[in-house]
Amino acid sequence: MAASTESFYLGFDFSTQQLKVVAVDGNLSVVHQDNVQFDSELPEFGTQGGVHVHADSLTVTSPVLMWVKALDLILGKMKNAGFDFSRVKALSGSGQQHGSVYWRKGTNQVLRDLQPGKSLHELLKGGFAVSDSPVWMDSSTTEQCQYLETAVGGAQRVADITGSRAYERFTGNQIAKIYKAQPEKYEDTERISLVSSFAASLFLGSYAAIDYSDGSGMNLMDIFSKQWADSCLEATAPHLEERLGAPVHSSAVLGLLSPYHVTRYGFPEDCKVVAFTGDNPGSLAGMRLQEGDIAVRSFFLFLSFFLSFFLSFFLSFFLSFFLSFFLSFFLSFFLSFFLSFFLSFFLSFFLSFCTSTNGSLTRERIRNKCAGGSWEVFSSVLRTTPTGNNGNIGIYFDAMEITPSAVGVHRFDKENTKVAGFSAQGEIRALVEGQFLAKRVHAEKLGYKIIPGTRVLATGGASSNKDILQVLSDVFDAPVYTIDVANSACLGCGYRALQGLVAESGVSFAEAVRKAPEAQLAVTPTPGADKMLAEMFQRFL
């Protein structure tokens, strides 16, 4: 695919702690990067790590106007840096998943009439029925989750429809809580967006559709028909479908960029907005995951290919009954399995992943406590302490963890006796080994096998730290690869913007990004580490 090097494609990422942007040219080379840190650059919102943790320690929100102001700020920074907006052919982006935005009645008209002389922050001050958006770290909706599962027919039924059992952070359960606790605010809501579709709306100058991929993290969408599931809508809140709008394909062109941005920043009038998505699917695009890869993202875990496998398995059962009129059951099951596998893989690619609440921010806490706030000191401890930590194991769940649902710090010595503390060095190694052992436990529980050829791809802020990556490599007993741009979600959305322009003419994502740089080998397992960690793994399990 020949895209001009004169043209630029922008990818934004509205993540938990910051807003980031990457610009790529037609050769997929990165030509500009920038970011706005919420805590330090927008201190008036008083967030820590981009969020407010409420007194119950379960409710976690972010001020929606902080995200709006961050967009004003980042576009202003780009303008001041001399970024040539007139070359941008298309833009796309991603957002932290599951978070929800509640637009007040009448705001679609405000978006259509944005006056370029004013900032978005000024213009949208009165635009939200709920000023503090619930985000993915929120775990306050257990009651709503139980209600959904009971109403729909059990956890498995919810998972069969939406791809996941009911999770506290998932948007449907958050909407149900708002409807119950603040019915007047729900009533005053014209449209509910995910963080991703909210961000797209700010560019589009009208409410943007939710894309299939981010939409599948809501406990509301039927992941097979890609429509809102009636049973889930009914169990969540009244008149919800009209507040959500119809979901669209992730590579859909939503429309032209709002004239507001054309006038204020000098974008071309024909600049297109491609559907925004979740930051995890955005990362998947940026890392160009291949079959069998594991991706670890500051540090969540994606497993490619699994859902395709399970889907095939179940479809095969049904198909086999038909085919077994003609063939033996086993042969027909076999044939059906392959048929279903290819169908499910090529028609709709599913991604399996596990998320932890206690990732980077927990590492920062231990860094501050045990390494004087320095990543260099933190890293040198990892270099100088033994793999396996002399048998000491730690589990650090500062906030309620997602899987398993547990909270608290738990330390065990080599006799498996619970202890109150470790040395500063032991604490650092216990934390990092423990975080990655947990990832491996989840991967193996899902049936993932580390085999020769397995690659672990690391991305996100912490992937710049080779000593952390070394522990990751040792725990997974596999080489770890990284990409040049630590923020793979932004990069992936720059790629998606480019592909969105040609998607309708049948150019696949893989084809559009063929020329993109490959991931680079960062570290390989330390010889002998696998033996040290095998026993540890069993104890951790």
Ligand SMILES: Nc1ncnc2c1ncn2[C@@H]1O[C@H](COP(=O)(O)OP(=O)(O)O)[C@@H](O)[C@H]1O
């Ligand atoms: N050298 C480093 N070593 C370990 N972690 C780091 C390092 N530099 C940055 N980080 C971590 O990266 C995190 C930000 O990562 P990022 O993936 O951009 O987060 P988010 O998507 O939540 O904004 C910070 O919270 C910080 O803890």
Ligand SMILES: O=C(CO)[C@@H](O)[C@H](O)COP(=O)(O)O
């Ligand atoms: O909840 C999930 C995925 O289920 C998180 O991955 C969020 O999507 C937030 O990501 P960051 O902004 O912290 O990178």
